[in-house]
Amino acid sequence: MILEIGIAIIIGIILGTITGLTPGIHINLIAAIVMAGSSRLLEYFPALYIGTTLISMAVTHTFLDIIPTTFLGAADSDNALTLLPSHRLLMEGRGLESIKLAIFGSFFGLVAIIILTPVIIGHITAAYEIIKDYIQYILIGISIIIIKKSKEPKIAILVFILSGVLGVVVFSLKTLEQPLFPLLSGLFGISALILGIKNKINIPEQIKDLKLNIDNLKIFTNIIVSCIASLFTSFLPGLTSSHTTAVASAINEIKDENDYIIVNSAINTISMFLSLIALYSIDKARSGVIVTLSNIMSVGKLQILYFTAVCLITAFIAIFLTLKLERIFSKFMPRLNYKRLCSCIIGFLLILTILISGGIGIIVLVISTCVGIFCLLTNIERIHLMGTLILPVILYFSL
Structure with missing residues (x-):
């Protein structure tokens, strides 16, 4: 059994490495594929091993996704606030x-959140009922606070509404498979890559x-601030790690760019673990990985203890893997043609969009890319693009 668990963890680490290093390929996409084929997978593998792979993948992803954020300037919804500080350090030769x-923050x-888990489980059910x-x-209150803190609140509102309306329309398209893939790939991935090509970036x-x-x-x-902010937001739908970082900044004002990277990375990993706790304590799945996990197995106290151990083992391996891959990237990236690399990634995402979401997905990808570019050209914080998730959730709970 130990050998099988070890293999499941390694497979999860491999998948997490792929999702972490590839802009646009998110763990939720892999989780959706696993869920679609779960009936066949369960014929050959116990649910516990599949769950182990999913959790290991999720942990690895939270460590490794700082690499494309730093070297390519392409963030996902969880690292929207980390993009500028990490990319700025790269351009100073301090990638x-x-x-x-980021490793410090994540680990x-x-x-910290594992240590606090017994206290969280003891109180979160009552808090959620309130x-x-x-x-x-x-959600409206958090959105207003973040918009008011923006450099240009009026443009921030426009970006929030544009992305929000886009999200409402996209999620209403019943024939669109995996709507999040083209939507977020355009808003956070291709938009940044296109401007990277236009700006002719040379990595030092x-x-x-x-x-x-x-x-x-x-x-x-x-x-500690990351843990507090994560507790406040991780049990709410529609919010990402970037929103939690904004809440953390409100609790304890964060001005230093290094602090932003530590806090955002910590929150990214904490939120992943808390989504597991949310499934156990309030029976709510707050991420695609946990939705898939809840569909293949039940999670009780023993499973929480087991998955906690899986998280820690994976985290130790992910630390060394991230450092090794960073050195490979830092060695070869300055020698690569950045324009050609970005073009290849864009082409790869276009092909994946066609395969996963079809022709409608391409239309969504183009429109979301335009909204993402508008946000970048106006120098507005990309967190406001998350209106694409928050506005549909607000409408869902209001109507």
């Missing part, structure tokens, strides 16, 4: 610093032996 900061965030009838108002040589000067007290504070 390794960005990766190490210590995971450890807020569940006010979810739409909480990266500093190899870079030492981090990190204040231990500051890390502790950032991790």
Whole structure:
């Protein structure tokens, strides 16, 4: 059994590496494929092993997705706020610093939330019962706060509404398969890659032996704030890690770009773990991976303990894997033709969109890319593009 579990973890790490390094390929897409073929998979593999692979994949993804965010300037919905700080460090030759900061945040965030889990489980059910009838108002409140903090609130509102209306329309298309894939690939992936080609970015040589000067007290504070903010938002639908980072900034103002990377990475991993806790404590699946997990097996106390161990084992492996891959990227990226690389990734995403979502998916991809480019050209924080998820959720709970 130990051998089989080890193999399941390794498969999850491989899948998480693919999703983490490839812009547009999200763990939720893999989870959807697994769910579609779950009846056949369960004929050959126990549900526990499939669940192990899913959780291992999710953890690995949260460690590795900082690499394309840093080197390609292509973020997903969870790292929208980390994009500028990490890409800026890359252009200063300090890409390794960005990766190490993210690893710090992800690992210590995971450890902290695991320590707090008994307390969370003991109180979260009662807390959720209090807020569940006010979810739409909480989402509206968080959106207003984030828009007011924007450099250009009027343009931020426009971006939020544009992406929100797009989300409402896309999710109403019954014939569209995997609507999130073309929608988020356009908003966060292809839009950034197109501007990367236009701006003719040349990645400088990266500093190899870079030492981090990190204040231990500051890390502790950032991790605690990340846990508090994640508890506030992880049990609400429609919110991403970027929204949680914005809430964390409201709790304890974050000005330093290094702190942003640590906090966002911590929240990314914490939110993944809390989605597992949400399934156990309030029977709500807040991510595609957990939706698939809930469809193939039940999760009780023993399963929570088991998956916690899987998370920790995967995290240790992911640390070394991320550092190794970062060194490979930092060595070869300055030598690669950035324009050609971005063009290849765009072509790859176009092909995947056709295969997964068909002709309608291409239309969605083009429109969402235009909205994403508009957001980037107006220098508005990309978190406002998440109106594409929040507005449909607000309408769902309001109507």
